[in-house]
Amino acid sequence: MSKFATKAADSPFYLARMEASKVNDRLASREGAADETGIDRSRMARVELGSANPTPEEVLLLADTYDAPQLLNYYCSMCCPIGRQNVKPCAVQEFDRVMMQALAALQGTDKINAAIISIAQDGRVDPGEDVQMGEILAYMKNVATAAEAMQLWIKKNLKGEACNGKK
Template structure:
């Protein structure tokens, strides 16, 4: 069994590997994980120590082998220059996701009516811009919750 490397503590890729080692003994060591992933052990070490960013295909392999779909979202939000503006999605328990979803469904109903009022004349006035921004915030919230539920389902239903 490999040891839990303290220098990599807190690194999402190392933590995902440690978590996955509970169901795949080969992942306790970097050697075993690098063989499973098909990448060099020293490259995996640099990724886990934070001195190198993984390539997108490496993240996909880690997400699959570690059963950690949240790694894809983390990579896109924090490491990919195209995803910097994407909402931050976290892995949460199903009950928390459900409560947040129900709350946002209530908000979406109000946003729907407001959007109809704003757009009915085909012109968005200065007075309506603030309301439109609030509608966009509500839709962003729904998007985050949707992504969180997708991650939960991918992790727990396969």
């Protein structure tokens, strides 16, 4: 059994590996994780300690090996220079929390629909409608964040066809 790595304690990569080690005890050590993933042990240590960012390919491999889809969001929202500007951080939450967040985000849909129709009916954004467009954008970002939380929950908790959005 491995010791708790206090220097890496806040690393999502370390925490995901420790969570995965509850199912696969080989992942309890970096050596075992290196064998499972093919990522060099010292490279894994640098990633977990935050002294090196993982490559996108490494993140995909770790997320798959650890069954930790939240690592994909973490990488995009915190490590990737483009993603930091476009992706909001999101964590795997409990089912009831995810559903309440989704319901809250969808409140006001009728008002937003009416605003979009009002603005779009003449085919252009007139002066003065830019404030409404800002409100619409804020609403859509909130819905997107709730959808991302729901996707993470589904990827983490459901297997097979449900993860692909198929019946």
